Amino acid sequence: MSAVAPPARGEEREATDNRRDRRKDKRPELSDRARHEQRLGQRLVAPAVVIMLLVTAFPILRALYLSFYTYSLTSPEDRAFIGIDNYVTALTDGLFWRDIGVTVLYMVVTVAIELVIGFAFAMVMHRVVFARGIIRTSILIPYGIITVVSGFAWQFAFTYQNGFINGWLPGISDSFNWFGETTPAVIAIMVSEIWKTTPFMSLLLLAGLAQVSDDMIEAAKVDGATWWQRLWRVILPNMRAAIMVAVLFRALDAYRIFDNIFVMTSGAVGTESISFLVYRQTIEQFQLGMGSALSVLLFLSVLLVAFLIVKLFRVDLAKARGEG
Amino acid sequence: MSGMKQKIGLVVGVGLILVWCLLPVVWIVSLSFKDAVAVTNGSPGFFPADGAFAGLDNYRDAWGNDQFRRAIVNSLGISLISTTLSVILATLAAYAIARLEFRGKKLVLTTALAIAMFPVVSLVSPLFDMWRAIGLYDTWPGLIIPYMSFTLPLAIWTLSAFFREIPWEMEQAAQVDGATSWQAFRKVIVPLAAPGVFTAAILTFFFAWNDFVFGITLTSTEAARPIPASLSFFVGADPFNRPASLLAAGAVIATIPIVIIVLIFQRKIVAGLTSGAVKG
Numbered sequence: 001m002s003a004v005a006p007p008a009r010g011e012e013r014e015a016t017d018n019r020r021d022r023r024k025d026k027r028p029e030l031s032d033r034a035r036h037e038q039r040l041g042q043r044l045v046a047p048a049v050v051i052m053l054l055v056t057a058f059p060i061l062r063a064l065y066l067s068f069y070t071y072s073l074t075s076p077e078d079r080a081f082i083g084i085d086n087y088v089t090a091l092t093d094g095l096f097w098r099d100i101g102v103t104v105l106y107m108v109v110t111v112a113i114e115l116v117i118g119f120a121f122a123m124v125m126h127r128v129v130f131a132r133g134i135i136r137t138s139i140l141i142p143y144g145i146i147t148v149v150s151g152f153a154w155q156f157a158f159t160y161q162n163g164f165i166n167g168w169l170p171g172i173s174d175s176f177n178w179f180g181e182t183t184p185a186v187i188a189i190m191v192s193e194i195w196k197t198t199p200f201m202s203l204l205l206l207a208g209l210a211q212v213s214d215d216m217i218e219a220a221k222v223d224g225a226t227w228w229q230r231l232w233r234v235i236l237p238n239m240r241a242a243i244m245v246a247v248l249f250r251a252l253d254a255y256r257i258f259d260n261i262f263v264m265t266s267g268a269v270g271t272e273s274i275s276f277l278v279y280r281q282t283i284e285q286f287q288l289g290m291g292s293a294l295s296v297l298l299f300l301s302v303l304l305v306a307f308l309i310v311k312l313f314r315v316d317l318a319k320a321r322g323e324g
Numbered sequence: 325m326s327g328m329k330q331k332i333g334l335v336v337g338v339g340l341i342l343v344w345c346l347l348p349v350v351w352i353v354s355l356s357f358k359d360a361v362a363v364t365n366g367s368p369g370f371f372p373a374d375g376a377f378a379g380l381d382n383y384r385d386a387w388g389n390d391q392f393r394r395a396i397v398n399s400l401g402i403s404l405i406s407t408t409l410s411v412i413l414a415t416l417a418a419y420a421i422a423r424l425e426f427r428g429k430k431l432v433l434t435t436a437l438a439i440a441m442f443p444v445v446s447l448v449s450p451l452f453d454m455w456r457a458i459g460l461y462d463t464w465p466g467l468i469i470p471y472m473s474f475t476l477p478l479a480i481w482t483l484s485a486f487f488r489e490i491p492w493e494m495e496q497a498a499q500v501d502g503a504t505s506w507q508a509f510r511k512v513i514v515p516l517a518a519p520g521v522f523t524a525a526i527l528t529f530f531f532a533w534n535d536f537v538f539g540i541t542l543t544s545t546e547a548a549r550p551i552p553a554s555l556s557f558f559v560g561a562d563p564f565n566r567p568a569s570l571l572a573a574g575a576v577i578a579t580i581p582i583v584i585i586v587l588i589f590q591r592k593i594v595a596g597l598t599s600g601a602v603k604g
Contacts, residue, residue, distance in 0.1 A: 034425065041426030048417040048476050049432060055473035056439045059450035124338055135338060136590045137583065138345050143530050144582035145349070146552045149575040153352045156568060162363060164351070164370040195348060200527065204482060207523045211489045241485040249478055252441050259536060279445045288449070295446035302441040 067293035073286035086293035096277070096294075100301065102186070103273040107254040107305070110193050114250060115243075117194075118201030125202065126209045143199035151263035154192035155179075182270040189271055192260050197253070201246050208242020209235070244313035251309060255302050274298045349579075356382050356572035363568045382573035386558075392574060394546040395554035400581060402464055402550060403532035406471040411525045414476055415517075418483030423492065433484070436477035444474070448541045455542055462544045470538050475528040482527070486520030526589050533582065551578045 067086055071079040090096045125136050142150065157163045158178040166174050178184045212235050220230045236243070258275040265271045267280065278298060282291030354371050355363075359378040372378070386392060421429055451470065452461070460466035490513070498508040539553035546554075555574050558567060 037424050038426040041420040041424035042428060044420035044424070045417040045428075045432045048413040048480060049435065051413060051469070052436060052439050052473050052476050055451065055470045056442060056447065058454060059447040060442055062450045063446050120337070121341060124334070124341060128334070128338060133587060133590065135342070137586050138342050140526070140586050140590065141349060141579075141583065142345055144533065144586060145352075145579060146534050146536070146555070146575065148536050148552050148555060149352065149571070149578075150348065152568075152571065153348050153355065153575075156355065157348065157351055162568070167369065195344070199345075200530075203523055203526060207482070207486055207520055208489075210519055211486070241488060245481050245485045248437075249440065249481065256441075256443055258445060275443050275445055278443055282446060282449065291446060295443050298443050298446075299438075299441060303438070306437055306441060 063292040063295045065292075066288050067296050069289045071287075071289035073288060079289075082289075086290050087297070089290070090293055090297060096274075096297075098270070099272050099274050099277050102270065103255060103257070103275075105186070106190065106193070106257050106273060107251055110190055110197070110254050111247060111251050113190075113194055114198045114201045115247060118198045118246070119205055121198065121202035122205035122209050125206050139202060140199045142196050143203075145196065147196060147259040148263055150196045151192050151260040154188065154195070154260075155264040158188045179265055179269065185265050185269050185271045189257075189260050189264050192264060193254070193257060196260070197250065200253075201250055204242060204246035204249075205239070208239035208246075211242070212238045240313060244309065247313075248306060248309045251305055252302055255305055256298070274301070352572045352575055355569055356576050358569045358572075360567055360569050378569060382569045383577070385570055386574040386577055389558075391546050391549070391557070392551075392554050392577075395549055395551045396578065396581070398464070398546070398548055399533060399550040399578075402467050402471070402548070403529050405464070406468045406475070406532050407525055407529040409468070410472045410475045410479055410528050411521060413472070414479030414483055414524060415521060417476075417480050418487050421480070421484045422487035422490075433481070436480050439473065440477035444537050448537055451538075452541055461542060462548050464548050466542050467532075467535075467538060467548055467550065470542070471528075471532040471535065475531045478531075479524040479528055482524050483520050486523070487517065490516045522589050526586065529585065529589075530582075 068081060068083060069079055070082045070085070121139050125139060128135055145153075157165050160166050160175050160177060165178075166172050166176050176184075178188045216234055216238070217230055220234045225233065256275045257273045258279065261267055261271055261273055261276050262279075267273075267276045272280075274294070275298065278291055278294045281287045281294055351370065357378055358372045360382070362372070417432065420426065421432065455461040455466050460469070492513070494512045494516070495505075495508045498512045499505060503511065533550075534552065535550070536552040536556070539550040540556060543549040543553060551574075555571060555578070558571050558574055
């Protein structure tokens with residue numbers, strides 16, 4: 001770095017010098033090149049960070065703030081600070097915990113099934129030699145169908161008045177009502193969700209699969225590894241980062257499941273998720289204070305899920321240059 | 325022998341996958357040909373029954389709706405613009421995260437994740453107030469910006485994971501072999517990075533194309549209203565008596581651009597899939 005410091009002005013200079021010194025203490029070997037790298041890195045991420053915060057910072061802070069108030073749009077003048085009462089009310093309510101349970105069930109079941117069939121889809125997209133374009137496009141199409149429409153189509157398929165599923169499934173009466181009880185209704189919603197979002201999973205897994213070197217697989221084959229061994233010892237470990245990102249984002253999305261429930265059951269017969277509860281509180285009942293508290297709780301629980309997944313896979317994306 | 329067995333297995337597997345993926349699509353198409361009255365009365369069965377076949381009536385009605393045609397233009401424009409911008413910004417950020425050492429890197433990844441986790445439902449009403457205040461309500465940028473904010477996290481994470489695995493030494497190797505740094509970048513790195521970038525692009529595009537919550541709350545006229553919101557206006561006031569066949573026809577029309585775009589993009593993913601060959 002240049003030995004000549006820029007002309008300084010009083011305190012301001014002292015402050016920057018201090019900061020610089022402290023940084024130097026921590027990393028004495030920070031070279032010119034490293035500093036240049038720092039600056040370049042920060043400049044490259046800046047636009048994305050600005051755009052992300054532009055839309056979300058204010059609403060998130062506002063939700064956090066309102067969660068400590070009793071505030072209803074129907075009587076805005078009664079707004080009052082009530083501390084953590086909203087949280088206490090939510091956390092001691094059986095409905096909240098039931099919805100958490102249902103939401104976790106949606107997430108675990110759909111993500112687990114999607115991971116398995118999504119991987120199979122990715123393998124097929126990767127390996128298939130005939131009609132490649134058609135097969136790939138067909139696999140991706142469900143993701144392109146608007147959720148409102150796909151949820152609606154599945155709901156229609158399941159209803160006994162207009163659907164075909166009762167007629168096609170053996171052992172199910174033609175007049176069976178899928179949406180009359182919790183278990184079948186939850187299954188119907190899961191089927192719709194899985195159908196719709198598996199392509200997302202397989203697309204991310206395909207990107208990872210494409211990076212596993214063929215030479216390595218070939219070498220394992222020569223060494224006499226079975227197909228199963230090659231899968232578990234060579235292919236999967238080498239695409240761990242891709243699997244983590246796929247599972248993580250799919251799980252976060254599944255945890256906030258909303259559209260399908262909205263279209264298929266409107267939350268009836270115990271199919272309501274946490275997102276749906278937030279929606280009911282804020283949009284339908286105008287309880288902004290309670291709704292905000294629920295949003296924060298939802299956010300915190302998602303945070304926990306994300307933390308567990310990242311820990312589970314032990315992949316550090318922040319480590320540069322693929323040394324990890 | 326085992327090769328033969330494998331081939332049969334693959335064909336059967338592909339068959340099953342196609343049935344699973346396309347059956348509901350065919351169902352929507354079949355629904356779109358059903359007569360509205362027959363659907364109201366209840367018409368179980370996959371294909372339209374005798375006398376309940378509506379021909380192209382539903383399509384004519386859906387397409388005849390000015391507001392719906394305008395919504396297709398809005399959706400295409402908004403989704404394509406937000407995809408392009410989002411992918412460019414995410415590529416820059418992911419390159420920095422995967423390749424450079426700088427402070428605040430973890431913070432960026434964590435912020436992105438936190439944003440991706442916040443429930444969209446609870447962002448809507450403050451965003452509505454904000455957009456009204458600065459005049460972005462019911463405009464294209466008013467939807468493009470939130471779509472970018474919510475697709476950037478996924479795009480950054482996907483691309484960082486992808487860039488991390490690229491054998492960047494190849495670039496230096498090409499330079500040693502006499503390529504200029506621009507040539508090395510264009511001929512070596514771009515083809516390796518392309519499948520990741522196009523994956524991110526498809527995901528971003530689908531997010532924007534699919535979104536319902538923002539589309540319905542941040543628009544009020546056909547100036548910016550996208551397809552999913554517009555379809556909900558077909559539905560009408562009575563949730564128990566939705567014009568299913570009309571909706572299905574609208575959905576089929578709205579899906580055609582998606583098929584075309586996926587066909588184009590998936591070819592790009594294929595083009596980049598040679599990356600495995602150069603590694604190792």
